[in-house]
Amino acid sequence: MEHQQMAALPAERVQVAPPFTYVGVDVFGPWEIVSRRTRGGVFNSKRWAVMFSCMCSRAVHIEVIEAMSTSSFINALRRFFAIRGPAKQIRSDCGTNFIGASRELEMDLSNPGFKRVEEYLNTQNCTWVFNPPHASHMGGAWERMIGIARRILDCMLLEQKRSHLSHEVLTTLMAEVTAIMNARPLIPVSSDPESPLILTPAMLLTLKLGSAPPPPSGSFQEAHLIRVQWKQVQSLADMFWNKWKHEYLKTLQLRYKWQGKRPNLQEGDVVLLKDNQAKRNQWPVGLITKTFPEEDGLVRKVQVEIVKDGARKAFSRPVTEVVLLLSSKSDSVN
Structure with a gap:
């Protein structure tokens, strides 16, 4: 694939x-x-x-x-x-x-x-x-x-x-x-006693910390948080997004697979169209008629045209669902 x-x-x-x-x-x-x-x-x-x-x-x-x-x-x-x-x-x-x-x-x-x-x-x-x-x-x-x-x-x-x-x-x-x-933690639970707060989606949805003690209020004084409820809500929301940016967001940047760039599929390439309901030797042969490059210039989605029962049919598929048989570049070289 x-x-x-x-x-x-x-x-x-x-x-x-x-x-x-x-x-x-x-x-x-x-x-x-x-x-x-x-x-x-x-x-x-x-x-x-x-x-x-x-x-x-x-x-x-x-x-x-x-x-x-x-x-x-x-x-x-x-x-x-x-x-x-x-x-x-x-x-x-x-x-x-x-x-x-x-x-x-x-x-x-x-x-x-x-x-x-x-x-x-x-x-x-x-x-x-x-x-x-x-x-x-x-x-x-x-x-x-x-x-x-x-x-x-x-x-x-x-x-x-x-x-x-x-x-x-x-x-x-x-x-x-x-x-x-x-209530699940979004990041690994810290063993630091100075950071007892666990970042969870429920923290933002309910604006409650559960059994964990309230952390320092940042720009709001603790006395104001007790007296003025809207400031407590704002403080909890700010706390969530600060931890979200500094602790959770960086965990999303890793690529665990498909780390290297590969040559893009191009219009005119001959491919096998994967079909989970058929055996591999019965997969239809198709022609890529359109590619969809993304902002980084890489193609991850293509349109494949096949002939089935005497009629042409077009399918939109991710590149993981096709197998390259003959590149259009090889034709131009020969």
Whole structure:
């Protein structure tokens, strides 16, 4: 498989912004619940969960939905906006429910046929960005959160029989999972007795320090913090972002893989298009018809055209999903 040097962090990961201004979204599940009891037994149905992950503070918010449909997702999105406030940007993969939701809300700028897009975005101040298909690594910021939530739920559901799980119990479990995840430390816990404060997403969301004693107030005097509540809130928020910039942000700069630059794929290159549902010798051969260089000049996304059933079809794929067979440069040399 091809690969390219790991891209720099998106701008929304490295700038100070209110919680859930920049959000990554994914859906996980399902779980069977008892929806109603009948004379013959119980009637079970399924529930899924939508996770909203803040790109900068790393806080999470989970909503339970009744179906993997656009309508259910839009309801969850509206509940999220009502509780956490409107977002400026939403990122997700290319799941069909996300595509449908963005179209119904007129938030997808890639389709010029939508009406009132500009008017809607001016009022909501929100855009929707889709990662390329088959590029789950580009959504790693929220995919890791899904993995954490699954592990916590597996442990909690050991104490609760699945056949007796109700909608109310599942919703409560999701609230508990949210609290646990938002209480996780973002940086290694310091052994310095002069720095007892642990940086967590909950510190910003609740503006409470839990059992830890309040640290020095910086520009505010301690007596003022006790008497004037708004100054205490401001002090805690400033404290979070100061630790976020000086301790957490530098941990994001490391590239653990894909550290070196490789030659860019170019238009005219002949490639194999990876297909997980087919054997390797049955992968279709395609031609790169368009590349998408990023700000650093490196190509991490391409458009591949193949011929299938006598018709030409174009697919947008990350470079990790193609295998270079013949470079267009070699043709020009020969």
